[in-house]
Amino acid sequence: MEIKTEAGRALSKNSFACGWSKHICTYALAAAVNALAAKEAECIAAEAQILFPTGTDSSGAYALEKAFCKVCQERGIEKQEVVIRRNPLFGLPVVQITAMGLDTGNTVMQEEALRGGPGDELVLVKWIGMEGMLRIADEKGNELRQRFAPVFIRQIQSWRKELFAGRELEIARSMGVVSIRQITEGGILGALWDLAKETGCGLDLDMKRMSVLQETIEVCEQYRLNPYQLTSAGSFLMAAADGKALADALCENQLQASVIGRLTAGNDKIIHNGEDVRYLDRPAPDEIYKIFL
Numbered sequence: 001m002e003i004k005t006e007a008g009r010a011l012s013k014n015s016f017a018c019g020w021s022k023h024i025c026t027y028a029l030a031a032a033v034n035a036l037a038a039k040e041a042e043c044i045a046a047e048a049q050i051l052f053p054t055g056t057d058s059s060g061a062y063a064l065e066k067a068f069c070k071v072c073q074e075r076g077i078e079k080q081e082v083v084i085r086r087n088p089l090f091g092l093p094v095v096q097i098t099a100m101g102l103d104t105g106n107t108v109m110q111e112e113a114l115r116g117g118p119g120d121e122l123v124l125v126k127w128i129g130m131e132g133m134l135r136i137a138d139e140k141g142n143e144l145r146q147r148f149a150p151v152f153i154r155q156i157q158s159w160r161k162e163l164f165a166g167r168e169l170e171i172a173r174s175m176g177v178v179s180i181r182q183i184t185e186g187g188i189l190g191a192l193w194d195l196a197k198e199t200g201c202g203l204d205l206d207m208k209r210m211s212v213l214q215e216t217i218e219v220c221e222q223y224r225l226n227p228y229q230l231t232s233a234g235s236f237l238m239a240a241a242d243g244k245a246l247a248d249a250l251c252e253n254q255l256q257a258s259v260i261g262r263l264t265a266g267n268d269k270i271i272h273n274g275e276d277v278r279y280l281d282r283p284a285p286d287e288i289y290k291i292f293l
Contacts, residue, residue: 009039009041009102009103010100010101010102011036011039011041011100011101011102011103012098012099012100012101013032013033013035013036013039013098013099013101014032014096014097014098014099015028015029015031015032015035015096015097015099015184015233016028016094016095016096016097017031017094017095017135018092018093018094018095018292019092019093019135019138019139019292020060020092020093020139021135021138021139022063022064022067022138023067023134023135023138023160024064024093024095024135025048025050025064025067025068025071025095025097026067026071026160026163027131027134027135027163027233028048028095028096028097029046029068029071029072029075029077029097029099030131030163030164030233030234031097031131031182031184031233032046032097032098032099033046033075033077033099033164033165034164034165034182034233034234034236035099035182036099036101037165037169038165038169038180038181038182038236039101039103040103040173041101041102041103042101042102042103043075043077043099043100043101044077044078044100044101044102045077045078045079045080045099045100046072046077046078046079046080046097046098046099046100047079047080047081047082047083047097047098048065048068048081048082048083048095048096048097048098049082049083049085049095049096049098050064050065050068050082050083050084050085050093050094050095051085051086051087051090051093051094051095051096052084052085052086052087052090052093053086053087053088053090053091053092053093054086054087054088060093061084061093062084064093064095065082065084068082068095068097069082075164077099091292092292116178116179116195116199116201116239116263117178117199117201117263118201118202118263118264118265119241119262119263119264120178120179120239120240120241120243120262120263121239121240121241121242121243121244121246121259121261121262122192122195122203122205122237122238122239122243122259122260122261122262122263123237123238123239123240123243123246123247123250123257123258123259123260124188124209124210124211124235124236124237124238124257124258124260125168125172125235125236125237125238125250125255125256125257126162126168126211126232126234126235126236126255126256126257127211127212127213127216127232127235127256128183128187128188128210128211128212128216128227128228128230128232128235129187129188129212129213129216129220129227129228129230129231129232130159130162130213130216130232130234130235131163131184131230131231131232131233131234131235132187132216132225132227132230132231132232132286132287132288133156133159133213133215133216133219133220133227133230134156134157134159134160134163135231135288136219136223136225136288136291137153137156137157137219139291139292140223140291141153143222144156144219144222147222148218152215152218155215156215156219159213159215162234162235163233163234164234165234165236166255167253167255168236168250168255168257169236171249171250171253171255172236172238172240172246172250174249175240175242175245175246175249176240176241176242176246177238177239177240177246178239178240178241179195179199179238179239180236180237180238181194181195181236181237181238182233182234182235182236182237183231183232183233183235183236183237184231184232184233185231185286186229186231186283186284186285186286187226187227187228187229187230187231187232187286187287188210188228188232188235188237189228189229189280189281189283189284190229190283190284190286191237192205192237192269192280193269193280193282193283194283195237195239195263196263196267196269196280199239199263201263201264201265201266202263202264202265202266202267202268202269202270203261203262203263203264203268203269203270203271203280204261204262204264204270204272205260205261205269205270205271205272205280206260206261206271206272207228207260207271207272207273208272208273208274209258209259209260209261210228210258210260211256211258212227216230220287223290223291225287225290225291226287227287229283229284229286229287230286230287230288231286231288239263243259243262244259247259
């Protein structure tokens with residue numbers, strides 16, 4: 001939701017996450033806060049609704065509330081209402097976060113900047129499937145510890161610090177970025193489809209240039225998941241007139257970035273994978289849900 005005022009814009013973004021992990025509030029909050037940041041709004045407050053399955057121990061719900069309060073405090077976000085409800089229709093906990101932010105910048109310029117066009121280059125910032133990898137590790141930790149060495153598990157957890165956006169958005173705007181989209185539900189392929197639909201453009205993509213962590217590859221192979229359709233809050237898809245300059249500027253600041261393609265005239269959404277060429281399909285359900293089935 002967005003409300004324009006004389007002082008600027010008041011915005012809110014919703015996000016949800018499901019699972020038994022104590023970190024699901026963090027994932028949902030990160031997605032909502034980053035969505036605000038992509039709109040040039042700073043999150044000032046957040047509230048949570050925690051839906052818990054009937055018949056489960058109530059301590060789990062209160063552990064989620066405690067985790068939500070902790071991450072809000074760490075991020076300097078005012079915690080507002082936390083509602084806990086039991087629902088017999090749910091088979092696992094679901095958290096919905098509403099993050100609220102305020103932007104006092106130039107609204108007209110921001111609205112124009114949201115539109116990309118043919119010729120704009122597409123830049124992937126950070127890695128596909130990163131958040132999904134972390135969530136799988138949370139939910140399937142015991143199984144993964146039997147399969148992988150402790151150092152590998154620690155390496156997975158080390159990427160948690162990348163969930164919240166940092167300097168990448170500030171640098172991107174200084175480089176004339178025309179569109180910023182967080183990679184969430186449906187993964188990078190879902191984000192690309194949505195961008196094409198929003199701009200009315202086609203796509204010309206190089207799949208081999210889409211950066212992915214080795215840990216993500218290993219975890220996805222273990223559960224036969226497609227990392228290109230795996231949620232990745234904290235990673236972004238950007239469009240800019242000079243994508244190489246944007247990627248270079250981000251890399252110079254120790255931020256992972258690569259040009260993965262461009263927007264084109266027409267409707268064709270082409271993906272190159274070496275010598276193979278195919279067309280982008282409509283978004284499928286996020287791969288994260290398969291681990292709960």
